Amino acid sequence: MSGRLAVVGIGPGNAGYLTADAEAALVAADALYGYGPYLARVPERPDQKRHASDNRDEGARAKAALACAAEGASVALVSGGDPGVFAMAAVVCEEIEAGPAAWRSLDVTIVPGVTAMLAVAAKVGAPLGHDFCALSLSDNLKPWAMIERRLDAAAASGFVIALYNPVSRARPIQLGMALDRLRRQLPRSTPVVFGHAIGRADERIAVTALGDADAAEANMATLIIVGSPETRVIDRLDRGPLVYTPRMASGRQP
């Protein structure tokens, strides 16, 4: 079987985040698959077939890309951010495990990228400079009670928390519930960063405190970072504040 599949992370927002390996993988492909808005960020080329899909059936998208590779094509499956973080790499693995035995012989590579939390953190300083976790708020794929348990554990033990998939049309209330839950454990002064559409023309960053954080500020393109009790804000006269979590932890309890 000569086909191959590269699951390519193109980073958030714009081409500045693209790695050299990701660019090379896109150039080498005969066929591109991906969610429409991600594919739209790859320059068109007449000799490359493009298969854009909506953002719902990720399993079907992965299966189509695997089937195309199994027929001998060199396929790139385009993922925003990093494909390994709440994105297509796990979906491809799920489909390989469930699919025909021949898919286990395919040449599959994952090309990592800059995931949203790293890009948002970089915009404001270094909020992820100490131990942190990344949590998806989508309860389509796990029970809400599990999400609450993880929020409690992360906050109580001093992790900075990056929240992916904070809201969607079908899930408008999860972020508000998560922030309420975190307010039980963390000081109201805990810094919170809303990073919206990072790298895009409509990019917007807001730094606030947990006590004032308003879930209505977020939409599907927002990544939220909730600090730990150690996270600090440096005010600057003529620039936005810097938010960072020092390397040294005192052992202070929230």
Add this chain to the structure above:
Amino acid sequence: MSGRLAVVGIGPGNAGYLTADAEAALVAADALYGYGPYLARVPERPDQKRHASDNRDEGARAKAALACAAEGASVALVSGGDPGVFAMAAVVCEEIEAGPAAWRSLDVTIVPGVTAMLAVAAKVGAPLGHDFCALSLSDNLKPWAMIERRLDAAAASGFVIALYNPVSRARPIQLGMALDRLRRQLPRSTPVVFGHAIGRADERIAVTALGDADAAEANMATLIIVGSPETRVIDRLDRGPLVYTPRMASGRQP
């Protein structure tokens, strides 16, 4: 003040991980600062001053770069991986907070990169495909009891765990202690990935089970990913195994 400082993540191991923005920031600099082996990955240019340092006094390195920028230079402080993850961005913020007021007026940008856990995850599949955390095992900067508390909390609540700074000459025993601690909470069959020197000529990846994981396999260039009870291994006849954590979580307790 016309100087500026870019804290630039060049990714792990080789130039394939370099983003377009990171390359542009390196090209634009008059002066480069950084830990020697990272600086050595940036092509030499006669019109750029290079200030290589050892890996110990990160604070002094950040201060020197800030002072150079404050004198009007365009400075790049080169960081391996992503500067925001257990690297130089937090150090720079610490020094800005503690330093002269003028440093708060400096044009400081952080250029994110592919951090080690994303590169290691990509090499084996998608072990970070579900909720995960990143934890430094260095107890130079926090009490060991805090590290144990975080390992317990992360394992008990189902996070996949990426371990940074697993060992050093001065800290040879922490990783063994951490693995023992995790064996109290997680099944011995839990997949563990040792990613060594990713992207370098001596790159080595090993997939094992928590019951068999041997801390002696790690050194300063190793990143370890410990799965959750949901993490799976797909054996493949003629390729290495795929390790991934499915998007869907059943709520199974470890």
